[in-house]
Amino acid sequence: MEPENDCAWKPKQGMTFDSEQCVYDFYNTYGGTLGFSIRRDFCRKNKINNQFICRLLVCNKEGFRKGDKRDPLSKNPRAETRTGCEARLYVKLDEGTGKYVVTDFKEKHNHDLVSPECAYMLPSQRKISTTQAIELDLAAQSGLRLGQSFELMGREAGGRQCLGFTKLDLNSWVGKLLDNEEQITNMFWADAQMIMDYAQFGDVVTFDTTYKLNKEHRPFASFVGFNHHRETVIFGAALLYDETAESFVWLFQNFLEAMSGKAPKTLFTDQDAAMAKAIPIVMPDTSHCLCTWHLMQNALKHVNCLFQDNGVKGVLNKFFFDIEDTNQWKLEWAEMLDKYDAHEKHLLKLTFAVKEKWGWPYVRSTWAAGMSTTQLSESFNAFLKDYIRSDFNLNEFFMHFERVLYKKRYKELEAGYALCQR
Template sequence: MEPMDRDDSTSPDYKPMNGMEFDSEELAYEFYNMYGRRVEFSIRRHIHYKNKHSGKLISRIFVCSKEGLRTIDKRDHLTKNPRAETRTSCDAKMIIKLDKSSGRYRVVQFEETHSHDLVIQECAHMLPSQRNVTSSQGAEMELAQDSGIPPKLSFELMGREVGGREALGFTKQDQKNYLQSQRQKKLAYGEAGCLLKYFQKQALENPSFFYAVQLDSDEQITNIFWADARMILDYGLFGDVVSFDTTYRTNEANRPFGVFVGFNHHRETVIFGATLMYDETSDSFTWSFETFLEAMSNKALKSIFTDQDAAMAKACANVMPNTYHLLCTWHIMQNAIKKASSIFKGDDRVTTFLSKCMNNYEEEDEFLLVWEAMLTEYGAHDNPWLTSIFRLKEKWAKPYVKWAWTAGMHSTQLSESFNARLKPYVKSDYDVRGSIFQAL
């Protein structure tokens, strides 16, 4: 496709040209981004190279945000609402290289042609690289949050102040990201400091107390794990089967609180460890699982029960490849009622059928035959939820899980029960250190 013409896009004042120089990479980015604003496309940073010894940036490629194509993710079948494809292999770009003699960055290549239609001028300010939360807007967001105003209402109010949400220059997701980054900073200097001080005190009183923290690239605390001597001892005795759940949120930052739970020889609930996580990404789960095993002298689990979180499943497979990863049957039933009851024409029918698949059919051939018959009877071969849950059959259907040692556990109900116990102690405006450890 030929580049979209703009009457003023050929102006030498802002159009990139070979030989143009900049004092820094950041200034080059700002210039190309300004050009993108006027021509109506979004930009992003791409490949760069640095000097191996000094670490100084040697070259950088700035590209159109539609450059390349999205890579295939093996977990796509687990995605409930897949994102639309937005990349078109666009070749538009600007390449800069460091001129050693002058110490400045020079434009060595500029490609103007785009392989897609450009946006209209009225929408250019909402392109990803153009959106920005100003310092005054950020202050207003934080003030609204501290006053108890929900982010949705705060966003609507700020939109009315400037004559409409489209004039804000940022989206609801940008607002969410900004507030999340601010919460991260507050935790780093507030609650996290209290927690670390508490951990250090516990470790001095009992050397068996274990705790670990994970830092990000800016040396800010992200994930925290701990287990006291009693938890470690209980795991050594009863840690073959564990339930792990992160549905509880502990503080105003809405950070997930994960607990490793099991039961003892009296079938009483016992806790093996706890983790306060920054988010529910695969990296955070991987760190939490690895740290949990480290605290338990790397004694592997026989079975672990979780919900249907794809990031958690990936972490389980990477960290505990020899552990049976089982799905909570209660969660499956609840999702079936929401996603498939209309096909079965009733909640009782779908739960009855899944219950039989979970408990009645011993052999794989029998299970597969019954499943196929169900799809044919209800015309449900194309139902996305049934397709996705069938792909996970090795984690819940009896022919596959009958060999797993579960000690009679079938769900994450232990975790749910523990969450109920937490409620009287942990509220969003409570001190995390005091409330969590009082509950534990």
């Protein structure tokens, strides 16, 4: 943000303060608003009454850190966080009035400032009130881990970041499909943050379904991608009655409606026929790619015995990642079938029939942001199982699913903050 010259919260030469602490508090509030941390630097005191005569406050990236005395023996040297920033505020005591007067103010920084969402992570902005400290002590005495205590306090405040800054928008998009008896069969959900994340990072999406996350063993489906920090971001979630093409058509339609009609450029799924049927109906311009990891797992399960000399990976990897020419690809596939007498293997027939969705010469020009698998979805599902129990009802499921989002988003904020400190 660009501060206006007449803003009351911006320091100016000649501004007066009642005490050194008032100076610090004012400059720290200013730093938190813009997105930088401050620290106390030079000061001079009256030797008789120990009163401050002058005080210099600087950006915490001022100067450069001295060499680590442990070097070169240190295995994990501290990252350099200072940039020689010259932003500062200098005050002197006016002995006539007893007030501190700003005599020097430099506002320009030589580094990126932290976004408002991450400002509460800045060292000088981190504050724990007496009440919060007591709550943490009581939680520790009750056996709660520190992370659980912070989660609880964050929920009380409306979000962990609200302990230092602002509140998340909790507006949600919810789609429901009811049967003839007005019972929910399919349910799709996306909140405001998911929709905003998708608008920025939704060009490449992985879609996957998994079971055993609810007592009815209904499929849980997730739309997942990654952001500019390569952190996993969730674009939407659903509980489905079944995995038919009709259910997937309904789900994809609701997903696009929530996302203002924007379809992903590339969608990764496993080798599911119902998904494959639904995708071109709802998203005809989206490139549908198959997860190479799932294809390899199927091959290991069903045809591993054919390739005992080189192994499945040794034989199939080149078709996934190496051969760039279409004719050469087809020729070597035919040679592979001849060599291992595998022409009648059903799995290989099915896999070849959808070669345009996974074969390297067919997909290498598809925009995929470095993805070739649905491992993002797989890892997210594994992470989800740490929070979700199979005996949860629908309300409990989504309540604890929000905990997962809460954790993921906090990691994203941490990654953004860490990037600003390099």
